[in-house]
Amino acid sequence: MNGHSALSFRFDQVVRGLTLAGLLLTAAGCGEKKGAGAVADQPAGGASPDSGAVPLIAVIRAADWIGREWAEDAIRVGLLESDMERDRDYRIKISSAQGDLATLPSLIDAAIDEKAKVIVTLQDATLEAAVKRAKNVPVVFHLLSDPFAAGAGTTDSNHLPNVTGVYSPGFGDPEQTKRVEMVKRVVPKAKRLGILFSPEEALSVSFKDRMTKAAQAAGMQVTAAPVNNVGEVGDATRSLCKRVDAIELFGNAAHAGFASLIKVAKECRIPVFSPSPFEVVQGAVLSFAPDFQEGGVVAGKMIARIIKGENPASIPFYRVQTTKLVVNAGEAGQMGITVSPDLLKQADSVVGGNAPK
Numbered sequence: 001m002n003g004h005s006a007l008s009f010r011f012d013q014v015v016r017g018l019t020l021a022g023l024l025l026t027a028a029g030c031g032e033k034k035g036a037g038a039v040a041d042q043p044a045g046g047a048s049p050d051s052g053a054v055p056l057i058a059v060i061r062a063a064d065w066i067g068r069e070w071a072e073d074a075i076r077v078g079l080l081e082s083d084m085e086r087d088r089d090y091r092i093k094i095s096s097a098q099g100d101l102a103t104l105p106s107l108i109d110a111a112i113d114e115k116a117k118v119i120v121t122l123q124d125a126t127l128e129a130a131v132k133r134a135k136n137v138p139v140v141f142h143l144l145s146d147p148f149a150a151g152a153g154t155t156d157s158n159h160l161p162n163v164t165g166v167y168s169p170g171f172g173d174p175e176q177t178k179r180v181e182m183v184k185r186v187v188p189k190a191k192r193l194g195i196l197f198s199p200e201e202a203l204s205v206s207f208k209d210r211m212t213k214a215a216q217a218a219g220m221q222v223t224a225a226p227v228n229n230v231g232e233v234g235d236a237t238r239s240l241c242k243r244v245d246a247i248e249l250f251g252n253a254a255h256a257g258f259a260s261l262i263k264v265a266k267e268c269r270i271p272v273f274s275p276s277p278f279e280v281v282q283g284a285v286l287s288f289a290p291d292f293q294e295g296g297v298v299a300g301k302m303i304a305r306i307i308k309g310e311n312p313a314s315i316p317f318y319r320v321q322t323t324k325l326v327v328n329a330g331e332a333g334q335m336g337i338t339v340s341p342d343l344l345k346q347a348d349s350v351v352g353g354n355a356p357k
Contacts, residue, residue, distance in 0.1 A: 010254045042048035043077045044302035054091045055118070055307050060130075061096040063106060063122035065255030066143050067278040070292040071122055075142070078300020082308075090117075090307060097126075099230045099256030103199070104129040112137055118303050121165070124150055124203045125252060131160065138306045141165030142299040143292055145203055147317060161313035166299045168290035169319040171275045180218050181250075182288050182325075183246050183273055185343055186332065194244030194270070196236055196261065198251025207250040233257025234264050241268035248273045258282060271335050277326040281351055285332040291322040328352040 010285050059072060072094060076086070084090055086090040095110070097103045111119050118138045121127040127141040128150040143148055144167050153159025173179050183190055193215045197208040212222045223243055225236040230253055233354070240247060247270055249255060255276065262283035265272045298318045306312055329339050330352025344350055 035229070035245070054087065055293060056116045057090050057092045057118050057120060057303060057307075058114065058116035059092060059094040059120040060104070060107050060111065060122065061094070061098075061254035062101060062125040063099040063256040064066045064096055065252070065276050065279065066122065066292075069278075070143060070296055074293045074296020075120065075300040075303065078297040078302075079304050080300075081297065082301050082304030084304045084307070090303075097252075098323045099253050101125050101252060105133055108133045118306050120303065121298070123252060125201060127152060127163075127165070132162065132271060135162070137162065138312045139163045139165070140299055140302050140306070140312070141167065142296060145169060145171050145207075149203065153317065156317040156319065159313075159317060161311070164302055164312045164315040164317060166292075166295035166302075166318045166320060170210070170294070172290035172320075172323040173275075173288060174210075175214060176207060177214045177217075178323075179211060179273065179275070179288055180214040180220070182286055183215075183220075183248070184218060186272060186273075186286055186327075186339060187337060190202035190220065190245035192223065192246075194240035194247045195222060195224045196227050196233070196240075196247065196249040196251075196254040197224060198228070198253040200228060201251045201253070204251030204254070211248060211250075211306050224271070227251065227254045227257065229253055230257040230260075230264060237261045237264040238268070240270065244270060246271050246273060250275070255279070258351050265329040266334075269335050271332065271337060277324065277349070280326045280331075282327070283331055285328050285335070285337065287324075289324055289326075290320045291324050292320060294322060295320040324348045326351065 095107050097107060104126055112134060116137060118140055119130055119134055121130045121139060121141045122143045124144040124146060127147060128143060129138045139162055142165055147165060147167050148154060152163045183193060190246045195208050195211060198204040208224055215222050223240060225231050225239055227236045233254060247265055258279050262272060272284045274287050275289050277287040277289055280287045302315055305315060325347045326349045327339055327344060327347040328351050329344060332339050
């Protein structure tokens with residue numbers, strides 16, 4: 001990403017550092033089960049919640065399957081490039097529903113009670129909750145697919161007066177045809193696709209339906225396994241054993257239980273594909289995703305503009321157009337799959353193996 005050299009913020013560097021980032025996230029609380037609403041980050045200067053001198057940015061996650069590199073770190077780059085210094089010009093607090101979406105309204109309410117200057121909603125479900133509850137607080141969304149379905153507006157420029165943000169339709173693949181193509185390129189003989197999805201999330205159901213249509217058009221049979229909560233992910237994955245040749249997943253509940261998913265998938269020797277590159281490091285063989293690092297920087301600049309006094313009503317939504325391809329060649333090899341040299345050359349990042357020169 002050009003112009004973000006202040007923090008050496010490059011996608012390939014981030015992917016190589018994801019294993020360390022995962023350890024840091026666990027230490028910070030993002031990867032650790034502390035109960036929904038656990039605070040994942042605190043102001044470096046230790047400012048108290050009622051410290052009115054420094055504006056509070058309340059970052060709220062639906063689940064923790066998206067790494068800091070796309071979210072908090074990218075946003076801070078945007079703030080830094082807007083001449084905003086942490087603890088001087090803003091303080092930040094991060095909370096997460098950890099896949100328990102029923103707790104999102106209470107997290108939104110808590111941010112309002114703490115008099116947040118800006119509420120940052122990560123993922124579609126969080127924006128949906130904020131649209132219903134945060135009527136008078138600026139909201140900046142990020143890491144989502146469809147702000148319009150959440151009720152945030154009708155076009156990029158015609159939207160709720162207190163809401164703006166960054167999105168990518170279909171998480172970089174509106175009709176899910178590209179993801180089906182990637183499955184066929186990695187597993188050419190695949191005829192059966194399994195999809196884990198969250199039936200309580202309308203967007204997850206939409207992704208499942210679109211990928212089913214795309215897969216069937218490519219001559220594949222599809223078996224969809226519903227996941228209502230994190231505890232069901234392992235059993236849902238096991239139900240696909242010997243029934244599918246590859247697995248894709250959609251929905252916060254499914255992603256929140258990725259550790260259980262990948263454990264069972266490895267036992268059954270089924271390759272997993274994911275819209276999150278952070279899950280490639282954890283065992284998925286491939287991820288096709290929008291460049292939400294770019295989007296995070298844009299979101300950070302939007303937040304800076306609002307803190308400096310600009311009205312969110314005048315800031316159009318930003319649509320991320322760039323996509324990234326990440327391949328785990330080592331994980332594929334352990335499943336007896338050889339990723340083609342052409343695909344490895346096409347990949348923006350290769351982990352678990354050596355990229356072609």
